[in-house]
Amino acid sequence: MDIxxxxxxxxxxxxxxxxxxxxxxxVVEVDLEIGIPSPRACYSDQLNDTIDYAKVVDRLRHVLAEQHFLLLEALAxxxxxDLMREFAAPWIKVGVTKLGILHEVGRVGVQVERGHRG
Structure with a gap:
């Protein structure tokens, strides 16, 4: 699988x-790894054959602006x-981090992995 x-x-x-x-x-920090539905872009060199990074960031910022959660787990x-559905991704890993939220702790966060990594 291409990611x-x-x-x-x-x-x-x-x-x-x-x-x-x-x-x-x-401010939260998000790390994403997203499985690409097809390896076509490797051969076609066409953006429409892969997942557009800019669209992912736009979608992510929209979600973060609109949705509010108590827990990082629920947000992740x-x-x-949302991203699997929006981009037809078969697999995703999402990390969400809060920065400087606890005294003398630089970062706290969670990571979830969903779908099937082929």
């Missing part, structure tokens, strides 16, 4: 279990299902 990846995509969203976390958007699952 595209986007690492370190930063965007703002409302997320958290504490009331203060849901008052103002926080939503992103995984």
């Amino acid at each position: 595209i990846f986007l690492h370190g995509v930063r965007a703002k969203t409302l997320i958290g279990v504490y009331e203060w976390e849901r008052i103002a958007p926080q 699952e939503y992103i995984a299902q």
